[in-house]
Amino acid sequence: MREGRVPMAEDEAAIREELRVVEEDLARLRETAAELRRSVGENADSPTDAAETATLITMAEEQEALADALEARRETLARKLES
Template identity: 60%
Template sequence: MDDAEIREQLKELEAELARLRASAADIRREIGERWDAPTDAAEIAMVITNAEQQESLIETLEARRERLLQKLGSS
């Protein structure tokens, strides 16, 4: 993989991270807004699980970004 490919992957990762962070923040905000939040325990649990899954994906993508930055730095 050459530097141009790595930079392109980094660009795509950054865009995906921004989208996921915004989505996770929206979900967390929804949980905190009682007037618009889910009303039963099962729905609240589902929403929290969705936020946690997105946050886990963010961590995975951040780790990938770090590996790509290391590759770019060592080339």
């Protein structure tokens, strides 16, 4: 084994751990975005400030964008485990 190389089993374990963390973060982000969207929907009939509604929608979109990035990372990690 060459200096500086991580044994394959340790490398695979590190990838699996990162994949686990990414999946947890992804679930959390998706739930947060869904809660924000529910909040907007629940307040649709009430006299809510338009700026507040826009802020909630923007926050939900930002959470969804982060989730999309994590989804891509999850796919990359899964491919590494398959190879």
